Amino acid sequence: SQQGEEDPQALSIQEGENATMNCSYKTSINNLQWYRQNSGRGLVHLILIRSNEREKHSGRLRVTLDTSKKSSSLLITASRAADTASYFCALETSGSRLTFGEGTQLTVNP
Amino acid sequence: GAVVSQHPSRVICKSGTSVKIECRSLDFQATTMFWYRQFPKQSLMLMATSNEGSKATYEQGVEKDKFLINHASLTLSTLTVTSAHPEDSSFYICSASDPFDQPQHFGDGTRLSIL
Numbered sequence: 001s002q003q004g005e006e007d008p009q010a011l012s013i014q015e016g017e018n019a020t021m022n023c024s025y026k027t028s029i030n031n032l033q034w035y036r037q038n039s040g041r042g043l044v045h046l047i048l049i050r051s052n053e054r055e056k057h058s059g060r061l062r063v064t065l066d067t068s069k070k071s072s073s074l075l076i077t078a079s080r081a082a083d084t085a086s087y088f089c090a091l092e093t094s095g096s097r098l099t100f101g102e103g104t105q106l107t108v109n110p
Numbered sequence: 111g112a113v114v115s116q117h118p119s120r121v122i123c124k125s126g127t128s129v130k131i132e133c134r135s136l137d138f139q140a141t142t143m144f145w146y147r148q149f150p151k152q153s154l155m156l157m158a159t160s161n162e163g164s165k166a167t168y169e170q171g172v173e174k175d176k177f178l179i180n181h182a183s184l185t186l187s188t189l190t191v192t193s194a195h196p197e198d199s200s201f202y203i204c205s206a207s208d209p210f211d212q213p214q215h216f217g218d219g220t221r222l223s224i225l
Contacts, residue, residue, distance in 0.1 A: 003153070031212075033213050035216075040201070040219070040221065041218055041219060042114075042116070042203055042216040042217050042218040042219045043154070043203065043205075043216040044216070045213045045214070045215070045216075048212060048213050088153065088154070095142075095159075096142055096144075096207045096212075096214065097144075097156065097159065098144070098156070098205075098214060099156070100153045100154045100155075101153060102152070102153045103152075103153055105151075
C-alpha cells in the first residue's frame with residue numbers, strides 16, 4: 001500500500017506541551033506533506049518536505065524526514081488549545097497525486 | 111494565498127437525486143483538480159484526478175458513471191453524484207493544483223447527506 005501510516009491515532013496533551021506525530025510509508029516519494037483538518041472542514045497545508053531534505057521548520061512546527069527509514073515526524077512545540085485538530089501526512093509520488101495517511105487526532109487541553 | 115472555493119458546503123436530499131458540487135480556483139489557473147471522499151474519522155481517499163479539457167482519471171473502485179466529473183475550464187471542476195443513495199453520504203473535498211506552485215490547495219468540503 002502507498003498509504004502513509006500514522007501514529008498515534010489519537011493524542012491528548014496539555015497546553016504548553018509538545019506534540020509529536022509520526023508517519024511511515026513504503027514507497028518512494030517526491031515529497032511528503034503535512035496537513036491539518038479541523039472538524040468538518042477542508043485541509044490546511046502546513047509544511048512540505050522534499051525527498052532530499054531532512055528537516056524543515058515553520059513557526060512552531062518542525063518536520064523531519066528519514067528516507068532510509070521511510071518515516072517522517074511532525075513536532076508541534078508549545079501547543080495551544082487552538083491546535084486541536086486532525087493531522088494528516090500525505091505522500092506525493094507522481095503527477096501531484098497525494099496519498100493520505102489515516103491521521104492523528106490531537107486534543108490540546110487548556 | 112491561493113484559494114479554492116467549494117460549493118455547496120452542505121447538501122441534504124432524497125435518495126435518487128443527482129447532486130452537483132463545484133470546485134473553483136479563485137486566483138490561479140488549475141490545470142489539475144482532485145476529488146476526494148472522506149468518511150467520518152477516516153482519511154481522505156482520492157476518487158479521481160480531473161484535468162482541464164480531458165477526461166478524468168478515476169481511481170480503482172470508483173464508478174465513473176456514478177461520479178461524473180467535468181473540468182471545462184482552468185478554474186472550475188464539477189463533481190456530480192448521480193442518483194445518489196444513502197451509502198453515497200459522505201464528505202467530499204476537492205483540491206486544485208497550480209502547475210507553478212505547490213502544494214495542492216483544498217476547498218472546505220461538501221457534506222452530502224442522502225435520506
